[in-house]
Amino acid sequence: MAITAGDNLNLTPASIQATLSTNYIDFTSGTNDWSQQYLPDLMEKEAEVFGKRTVSGFLNQVGAEEAMSSDQVVWSEQGRLHVTYTCTVTTAASNLITINDHVDTGADYAAASHSVRVGDMVVISTSSGKTAKCIVTATPGAETLTCAPYNSNALGDARIGMSDDDTGVIMVYGSEWKKGVAGQTSANEPSFKSYSNKPIIIKDMYQVSGSDASAIGWVEVTGEDGQNGYLWYLKAEGDTRSRFTDYLEMSMIESVKGSNDNVVDTYLGGASVNVGTEGLFAAIEDRGNKSSGITGVNAATDLAEFDAILAEFDKQGAIEENMMFVNRATSLAMDDMLASMNSYGAGGTSYGVFNNSEDMALNLGFSGFRRGSYDFYKSDWKYLNDKGTRGSLNDQDTVNAVRGVMIPAGVSSVYDEILGKNLKRPFLHIRYRASKMESRKFKTWITGSVGAETTDIDKMMVHYLSERCLVVQGANNFMLLN
Numbered sequence: 001m002a003i004t005a006g007d008n009l010n011l012t013p014a015s016i017q018a019t020l021s022t023n024y025i026d027f028t029s030g031t032n033d034w035s036q037q038y039l040p041d042l043m044e045k046e047a048e049v050f051g052k053r054t055v056s057g058f059l060n061q062v063g064a065e066e067a068m069s070s071d072q073v074v075w076s077e078q079g080r081l082h083v084t085y086t087c088t089v090t091t092a093a094s095n096l097i098t099i100n101d102h103v104d105t106g107a108d109y110a111a112a113s114h115s116v117r118v119g120d121m122v123v124i125s126t127s128s129g130k131t132a133k134c135i136v137t138a139t140p141g142a143e144t145l146t147c148a149p150y151n152s153n154a155l156g157d158a159r160i161g162m163s164d165d166d167t168g169v170i171m172v173y174g175s176e177w178k179k180g181v182a183g184q185t186s187a188n189e190p191s192f193k194s195y196s197n198k199p200i201i202i203k204d205m206y207q208v209s210g211s212d213a214s215a216i217g218w219v220e221v222t223g224e225d226g227q228n229g230y231l232w233y234l235k236a237e238g239d240t241r242s243r244f245t246d247y248l249e250m251s252m253i254e255s256v257k258g259s260n261d262n263v264v265d266t267y268l269g270g271a272s273v274n275v276g277t278e279g280l281f282a283a284i285e286d287r288g289n290k291s292s293g294i295t296g297v298n299a300a301t302d303l304a305e306f307d308a309i310l311a312e313f314d315k316q317g318a319i320e321e322n323m324m325f326v327n328r329a330t331s332l333a334m335d336d337m338l339a340s341m342n343s344y345g346a347g348g349t350s351y352g353v354f355n356n357s358e359d360m361a362l363n364l365g366f367s368g369f370r371r372g373s374y375d376f377y378k379s380d381w382k383y384l385n386d387k388g389t390r391g392s393l394n395d396q397d398t399v400n401a402v403r404g405v406m407i408p409a410g411v412s413s414v415y416d417e418i419l420g421k422n423l424k425r426p427f428l429h430i431r432y433r434a435s436k437m438e439s440r441k442f443k444t445w446i447t448g449s450v451g452a453e454t455t456d457i458d459k460m461m462v463h464y465l466s467e468r469c470l471v472v473q474g475a476n477n478f479m480l481l482n
Contacts (some may be wrong), residue, residue, distance in 0.1 A: 010271060027034070029276070045220050054242050055383040056249040059411045059470075062323060062407050064426050065441070067434035073471060074196040083115045083172040083188070088165060089126065090144065095134075097124065101128060103169055110142065112123045116145055117174045126168030145170075195287075199433055199469040200277045202251055206240040207461040208233040210450045223365045237462055241444075246466045248442070250389070251471040252430060255279035277469045280428070282400065287475035290482055303371075310372050316476040319408040325382035326404030330481065334378060335420060338366045376406075406479035427474050433467040440467040 086100040099114045116122065118136050124147065125131045134147035177183065213233050221235035222228055258265050258275035266334040268275040284290070289312050291305065314320070326334070338396040368377040384390045384402060394401035408427050443465045450460030472478070 014073075031145060045222070051111070052382075053388075054246055055386055056246045057326060058381060058383060059249050059252060059428065059430060062325075062426070062428050063377075063401070063431040065437070066431055067441070068199070068427060068431040069433065069435050070198050072198045073431050073469065074194060075471065075473065076192060076194045077474065079190060079193055080423050083120075085114060085116070085170055086167070086465075087124065087170040088167050090126075090165070090425060095147050095149075096140075097147050097170060099143050099145070100167075101168070116134055116170070116172055117175075117186055117188075119177055119184060120172045121174045121176055122147060123149050123171045123173060124168055126166040128166050130166065130168075132367070195472060197278050198274055199431065199432075199467045199468045200251065200255065200275075201465065201467045202247060204240060204244040204247065204464045205461060206451070207448070207459050208459070210234065210458045213450050213460055233460075236359065240462070245442075248466055248468065250383070251277075251279070252468065253280045253383070255470075256282045278472070279470060280405070281480065283472035283475045284405065284478045286478040287472075288478040289476070289482060290480045303341070306376075310374055312479070313374065313477070317374075317474060319477050321377070321409040322372055322479075323407050323409055324376055324378045324404055325381035325384075325407070326378065326481065327402075328380060331378060332404040335366050338369055377409075381405075384461055400482065402480065402482060404481040406481070407424045408474065408477040427472070427477065431469050431471055440465060442466050 039260045078101075084103045086103050088098045088100060090096045090098045099116065116139070118139060120136045121133065122136060123131065123133050132147075132149045132152075136145050137148050137425075138146040140146060175184070180287060213231070215232070216230050217232045218230070219232070220228075220230055223234060227234040227238035255277045257278050258268075260274065265275050278286075289309075291309055313322075366378065368375065370376075381404065382389075383405065384394065390402060394403070432439075434441060445463050446460060447454045447463065448457050448459040448461045449455060450458070452460070
């Protein structure tokens with residue numbers, strides 16, 4: 001019986017004993033040349049060149065999560081205890097004062113609803129540098145008061161020393177009454193401010209064909225979601241899950257509410273449909289504070305910026321402990337600023353709550369500091385540094401770049417209108433839709449004919465869904481660093 005060799009059987013040995021480029025499989029040409037006999041030196045383990053790629057975890061550190069069973073969450077916050085408004089001296093000759101708006105929010109107080117009453121003692125300070133202490137003698141209009149100065153001579157004339165259309169602030173500091181007269185005839189009700197937010201539905205999915213799911217690759221995959229092995233779909237599905245987890249947090253940080261009058265509203269359900277949700281940045285922009293200092297250009301003078309922040313916090317809740325989540329440039333500027341406060345060591349290298357020596361690594365970073373009666377704890381925020389997230393946006397638009405946020409530590413007491421009682425919660429927390437039948441905190445399910453075998457489609461489809469919103473209570477205690 002004869003044996004016939006194939007026409008393309010390779011029986012020719014290498015001409016020389018040398019390691020040549022032709023000795024290896026070409027994985028770059030796209031042809032996958034397996035027509036030679038030498039085993040390539042494969043580095044099977046996938047290189048992790050970006051370190052930890054996920055950016056979530058920020059909200060887990062500073063907030064909490066709680067279930068809800070409604071289309072919106074509504075809460076109320078205490079108003080100011082004392083009575084202070086912006087005002088205008090409308091007709092100085094008649095000592096008339098016009099109430100403009102609330103001094104803390106800048107919003108219209110609504111006509112005839114201000115809390116200044118006849119008999120109240122007030123301080124009026126204007127932008128022209130005039131201050132007068134007066135008593136309210138009449139309220140002739142819904143927005144106007146008649147004020148009589150206690151010492152008109154000291155101010156120069158009977159017109160309380162102010163000019164027409166002078167703008168300023170009026171503050172009630174007490175009342176005075178003559179003997180034998182009736183008391184106050186009207187009462188001040190506590191101010192009521194209600195806020196609301198609505199959850200949004202967030203979705204994603206991953207799919208792989210049955211053939212690819214059963215194929216073994218030569219790359220050993222790894223990932224943040226714990227995937228490991230030689231099945232590439234494990235890598236892809238795990239990355240999709242990790243990306244979706246990041247989206248859950250990023251959407252709570254970046255989201256804004258719709259205006260109910262544009263294409264977005266129609267696309268997501270029709271005109272007059274409430275779309276979007278109020279994220280962290282939007283809440284601070286609307287109800288909180290912003291700072292544009294601490295640029296790092298001159299770190300030695302940046303302490304003045306913190307002093308301005310402290311002054312603003314004094315006007316708000318004066319919460320002593322605050323957490324700062326900042327980008328790398330701001331973090332280093334703060335380190336340099338704090339280091340410049342201590343020049344007693346050689347070149348200032350002795351700063352910190354430790355004793356440096358020539359035999360130890362020098363710690364040039366600070367995790368926190370105390371200024372006045374406030375404690376600040378600093379942490380780098382990967383979301384603001386990573387090139388795949390806010391890092392690239394901040395490079396493009398340096399004017400509106402977000403360099404960090406200051407968040408108060410602790411809890412606040414608020415009245416929950418859904419539950420009908422006062423509750424103590426972190427200033428920052430997430431509400432997700434859930435009931436006894438369904439939890440939409442982080443929902444995932446598989447369809448297709450691979451593994452689950454729910455349809456005749458030769459694919460495995462992994463679906464992800466969450467419905468949630470962020471509640472920012474006491475946003476006046478937050479600071480956004482722009």
